[in-house]
Amino acid sequence: MNIDTIVLRFVKIPLHRPFSNRWERFEEWTKLIVEVQSEGRSGYGECTAMETPYYNYETIETCWLVIQRYLAPILLDRTIDCPNQVADFFSHIRGHYEARAALECACWDLYGRIQGVPLYQLIGGEFRPVKSGATIGVHQSKEELIGELQQALEDGYHRFKIKIKRGWDVEPLETIRAAFPDIGLLADANGAYSPSDISYLASFDRFNLMCLEQPFPPRTLYETAKLQAQMTTPIALDEAVVSLEDVRQIIELKVARIVNLKIGRVGGISEALRIHDACKEAGIPIFIGAKYEMGIGRWTNIALATLDNVTYPSDVSASNRYFRQEIVNDAVELVAPGMVQPMEQPGFGSTICWENLNQYMTQEAVIRR
Incomplete structure (x- = not known):
């Protein structure tokens, strides 16, 4: 073409x-x-x-x-x-x-x-429902936090990502664990901490997290490896993963145990597939991350989430969690509690x-x- x-x-x-x-x-x-x-x-x-x-x-x-x-x-x-x-x-x-x-x-x-041919089939995925997680941002009060989390629980989401930063970390995590001791909880720092916080972050083991995502800025692989060695909680890397070469270093240095794979961050679907395969070979599970995609990007992410090494719930929740309206004719909807599945129509599946x-x-x- x-x-x-x-x-x-x-x-x-x-x-x-x-x-x-x-x-x-x-x-x-x-x-x-x-x-x-x-x-x-x-x-x-x-x-x-x-x-x-x-x-x-x-x-x-x-x-x-x-x-x-x-x-x-x-x-x-x-x-x-x-x-x-x-x-x-x-x-x-x-x-x-x-x-x-x-x-x-x-x-x-x-x-x-x-x-x-639908996108999921082109890239080697399969037509199947995939588990979706809900992302909850920084709130002005614990009451607002619990209110949004309760609604996401009622929608059946399988994992709950909480954004954290200095001044909004221990208190919200303690509040959530007191109210919901058994839910799958992920804390995402977006690189908010420094290597001097290793002991502080290692204490987060007490929150029984699915993982701690990107605790330090991207170019701190050695420091992140030190933190992972001191934690039982798996560390997931996001901003630090830009290419297949990054993944190879993460594997060699034992920096993290989970990878958040974002199509845009790594330059596209082709590199994402290479990273997926390298993680699979190394025994590192993946989830598909997102940055508030509208329908085009959201359906594309869902197609990638059908790959076999995407074993953690991904950031592919329903469109109406985020946007009042969609720019595609088929908004992403839950096909079962907390579950989404790709479109069977050609390409990403929907139309504009x-x-x-x-x-x-x-x-x-x-x-x-």
Whole structure:
């Protein structure tokens, strides 16, 4: 297939409820949606970059610029026989993984639609329900925290990720464990702590966590390995996993026992599959992470969650946990308590709800040969 047109769109949609991480509070979420066209057919990818450079140096604006100025001209000049080639086309671009992933995912979707094959099947997954977890942000009170957690429990989610930071860690974890001693609980620090906190974090074993996610900033593998050696709680790495080479170092140094795999963070589906296979061979289980994806990215994540080494509940919960409306015609819904499953239609499975996308679109650019 030959890509003849690429369309970039910013889409801003109100959240179902405000969400806070360790850096900021959101009441709406903006995503960069990428469309690739070939002979009248379209495929779509959702850029996972955020508006701010706190989680990662990339933002939706830097991704827009890099795609428009550098990546799009490369893609518009190539013939694509298989989406695996796209990552190789961009191999001389340093960094900018989320920008690269958005285009690569759109090419996977387009290829699946042309071939009439669903994404989960293209990447070696299977049509099956997968366990979903709920993510709960930083709250202003313990009462708000317990209220949101109770609702997620009633929806049947299989794991509950709590965002933590200095000043919001021990107290909320103690509160949750007092109210719900047996639920699957994950504490996600997003790199909020420093290596000087090793003894402090090791004491979190008392909370019986499924795992402690990304306690230190990304480039602290040796320090994270020291913490893991002192904890019975498994450490999961997120921001530290950008490539297959990172995973090889994690395995060799015994840094962590679980990997949070995000398609955007590692540059696309092809690299995600390589990381999945390396973790499987090393006996390291995976869950699929997310960054408040809308429907395109959410269905893509669900397809990846059907791979056989994704054994922990993933961040693939129902759309209505997060957004008031969707930009696809098939919102992600629970097929059983806490369970979702991929679409059987070609590509990521659903189609664009143009009424909603146009309503919430704030900017558009069309790039042609």
